[in-house]
Amino acid sequence: MHKLRLKFSKNGPIKFIGHLDVMRYFQKAIRRAGVDIKYSEGFSPHQVLSFAQPLSVGATSDGEYLDMTVNSMNSIQEVMNSLNSVMNEGIKIVAIAELDEREEKAMTTSYAAKYHLKFRENSKPDFDWVSAMKSYLAKDNLPAIKKTKSGEKDIDMKPMILKYEFGEDCLDILLMMSSKVTLKPTLLFEYFFRSMGREFNTVWLDIHRVDIYRDFQDGEKTYIEPFIPGDTDERIYLND
Numbered sequence: 001m002h003k004l005r006l007k008f009s010k011n012g013p014i015k016f017i018g019h020l021d022v023m024r025y026f027q028k029a030i031r032r033a034g035v036d037i038k039y040s041e042g043f044s045p046h047q048v049l050s051f052a053q054p055l056s057v058g059a060t061s062d063g064e065y066l067d068m069t070v071n072s073m074n075s076i077q078e079v080m081n082s083l084n085s086v087m088n089e090g091i092k093i094v095a096i097a098e099l100d101e102r103e104e105k106a107m108t109t110s111y112a113a114k115y116h117l118k119f120r121e122n123s124k125p126d127f128d129w130v131s132a133m134k135s136y137l138a139k140d141n142l143p144a145i146k147k148t149k150s151g152e153k154d155i156d157m158k159p160m161i162l163k164y165e166f167g168e169d170c171l172d173i174l175l176m177m178s179s180k181v182t183l184k185p186t187l188l189f190e191y192f193f194r195s196m197g198r199e200f201n202t203v204w205l206d207i208h209r210v211d212i213y214r215d216f217q218d219g220e221k222t223y224i225e226p227f228i229p230g231d232t233d234e235r236i237y238l239n240d
Contacts, residue, residue: 001038002073005106006066006083007095007228010055014090019054025091026066033082038069052106052212052227053113053177056184058203062094063114063211065106065227095228106227111215112162113177115185116208118170123204127196130166136192137164144191157183157191162224162238174236177212 010022017025027047030037039045052065073079076096083093119125136142142157160183164173175183186202193200213224213236223237 001069001071003067003069003099003101003103004076004079005097005099005103005227006068006080006093007097007226008064008066008091008093009062010064010091011060011062012090014088015058015060018057019051022055022091023049023051025088029083029086030068032086033079035079035082036071036073038071050105050107052110053182055209056186056207059207059209061209063209063226065212067099067105095230097228106212106214108179109214110212110227111176111178112174112213112224114172114174114210114213116170116172116210117185117189118206119204120206123201124169130169130171132196133171133192134166136195137161142188142191144187146187157188161188163236172210174213 026049030047037047040048048069050067055061055064070079076098080093080096087093119129140158142161144155144157146153146155160176160181162174162176164171166172173185173188175185175188177183185207186205189205190200190202211226211234213226215222215224215238218237221237223235225235229235
């Protein structure tokens with residue numbers, strides 16, 4: 001058997017498909033592609049799939065992850081080609097890595113996500129939001145109330161923001177995204193607008209997830225890199 005991690009992109013109109021529908025989409029695609037995937041045991045066998053952190057409806061991404069185990073395969077490239085041959089426009093497998101059997105699931109080891117954020121063309125604020133956001137992020141504390149399954153929780157968003165860089169009318173930002181601590185871009189922008197006494201609608205924001213990262217230790221330094229690193233050096237040190 002082979003434990004595989006797939007990296008896929010999600011762009012175009014299919015961004016309006018929710019996470020459960022994406023799961024069902026992959027189950028059908030795997031069957032159509034003839035991938036020899038492992039099924040669970042019991043009265044109702046199902047494909048054993050594990051996705052990393054779900055992507056919000058309406059957001060696009062170049063770095064989503066799916067873990068699965070196959071009983072047999074000729075090569076990783078063949079699995080990728082077979083799946084891409086049956087994919088609809090908007091979802092594409094961009095990389096596959098074979099994992100050690102002891103490797104933990106992507107969902108449990110994710111640490112951060114990088115986002116490219118801008119406002120939709122017909123929803124741009126009537127003020128210089130880039131300058132205002134720079135001042136907002138420079139504050140020592142960024143209090144917010146986060147809704148959880150058990151109720152509401154007071155949080156400080158500041159430690160959850162790992163790195164950021166502004167472009168022309170856009171923001172590239174690295175936010176914590178783990179099983180313990182997660183900060184969504186929409187919550188950050190909601191409280192940014194609140195700080196100026198303004199209302200915010202989540203549909204105004206164009207959210208693109210660039211990639212998902214896991215953390216490592218290099219001596220006393222902590223660094224992160226994508227679950228499947230590319231050809232370029234994508235290691236990011238957090239202590240620098």
